[in-house]
């Protein structure tokens with residue numbers, strides 16, 4: 698990751714990313730914008746973490762895909778998915794996150810994983 702500190706603002710940026718990019722410039726009080734940018738700094742950290750977490754998860758699921766293909770197991774496992782959804786809905790509720798959103802998010806990821814598994818199985822045939 699290439700990180701630079703902007704001489705003028707002291708802001709860290711990677712790959713030309715401007716953490717102050719906004720369509721709101723000039724429309725709000727500068728103090729409000731400063732508060733907004735401070736909160737967005739944390740949003741950026743969370744988003745970066747999500748990318749790293751997803752990358753690790755997909756590394757794992759690719760391994761599962763290769764294992765399933767080698768042993769001619771089906772790409773999807775509905776029993777496993779149902780248990781994951783139930784668990785994540787419970788965790789979401791405890792964390793004050795909408796369980797329906799948690800379920801939708803998991804389903805979105807799992808459907809991508811299953812497509813990968815189908816592709817790996819097709820390559821193995």
Ligand SMILES: C=C(O[C@@H]1C=C(C(=O)O)C=C[C@H]1O)C(=O)O
Pocket residue numbers: 758761772773774775777778781806807810811
């Ligand atoms: C990763 C697997 O394959 C599929 C994808 C899953 C997931 O992304 O969590 C879960 C179940 C399967 O439908 C698995 O069987 O563990």
